[in-house]
């Protein structure tokens with residue numbers, strides 16, 4: 297029986313447009329989903345939009361648009377972006393959908409029955425940018441939120457709280473017993489420290505708000521957006537609507553998040569699940585942040601790189617290659633179009649593209665006729681599987697490009713094009729079988745390119761075609 301694999305990305309706020317940072321998380325999950333489908337695993341890949349946030353409402357108001365119409369329009373933009381980028385998701389969830397509201401109600405009831413929700417008064421600071429409560433220790437010397445450069449609002453209101461403090465010891469025990477739960481390791485250490493030092497109850501409702509899911513116990517309150525948003529990962533696989541599906545896919549295998557939202561995913565989320573009596577996801581992987589030409593990506597800075605704009609100049613596979621070969625998944629890095637161009641020419645045009653072009657041209661000359669090839673992952677070395685299961689995407693790409701380099705060298709050093717066809721043929725057949733393994737390995741990373749190459753080198757007569765990646 298095949299295994300099953302469930303992978304998620306953060307659901308993005310719709311008050312902003314998709315940029316290269318969001319693309320990074322989404323493509324990472326796409327690589328994993330494609331890899332597991334190729335392994336034959338029953339795979340579910342969830343993406344979506346986070347719509348009940350106050351900041352979505354604020355933006356709609358500024359635009360003079362009705363909030364629901366605004367989030368619907370923007371959600372569509374996000375979805376279209378991922379479609380145009382070829383993201384192989386199985387469901388695009390919107391947190392304003394009916395099954396999500398039902399899932400939230402069910403989850404809320406479980407947590408409430410457990411005695412983990414109580415009424416209190418919240419007095420403190422709230423940053424709408426983060427949709428998060430802030431402590432003095434979280435702010436800059438000037439009292440600003442370091443992520444949004446904005447002064448948090450001071451609020452005093454009746455709120456309902458979730459008993460996070462009750463889960464301090466169970467969480468620490470879980471982190472200890474499941475070292476793979478939070479990755480990379482240095483992030484796990486950060487979270488352990490945070491939970492050890494602070495693990496305070498948090499408010500899960502907002503008073504007098506007009507947007508957001510109504511709070512079940514009190515009509516003057518709405519559910520705090522993060523409490524509802526996290527539950528999307530359950531709704532997406534049928535919690536509260538399809539028990540069979542939920543039983544099959546939950547717990548998630550990998551939940552990809554950026555380092556900015558680790559607290560919610562590594563502390564609040566597992567505590568909420570423990571409270572509701574549900575199994576915890578197998579892994580939360582927090583990746584680093586991209587700057588653009590050395591600068592933080594910011595709405596106000598206007599430097600956000602639009603992936604669709606980029607796609608006008610570069611094939612999506614070139615963008616995917618650049619994002620995942622440039623840095624180790626987990627570290628911070630910088631995005632620059634100059635560097636993308638440099639890598640495109642060096643690794644795709646001159647590297648992979650040139651190799652395939654050379655082999656195809658010689659194969660056409662010798663009229664090579666190939667047996668059908670399967671391109672199944674059972675033909676690839678264990679190191680490739682290890683890199684993918686550990687989310688070491690950069691390592692996997694490096695291994696593939698080493699093979700590309702060594703095949704290229706074999707052709708150049710042997711000057712094989714000078715050989716007569718009868719001698720060239722068996723050499724070429726050998727080279728093509730090595731190339732077929734490379735193509736197999738490329739599938740999760742560069743799916744469009746891999747499809748073209750499978751067509752070209754998958755069986756029958758090999759034809760020379762125009763360059764895969766024309767030089768820029």
Ligand code: MSP
Nearest residue numbers: 306307308309317318321346525526553554585586
């Ligand atoms: N809506 C919440 C997530 C709720 S999940 C239950 C949210 N949305 S967001 O639109 O602000 O997206 C944040 C995520 O976008 C980050 O965690 C990360 O995945 C991605 N990134 C945003 N900026 C990024 C960079 N500059 N670099 C890399 N990833 C970035 O938070």
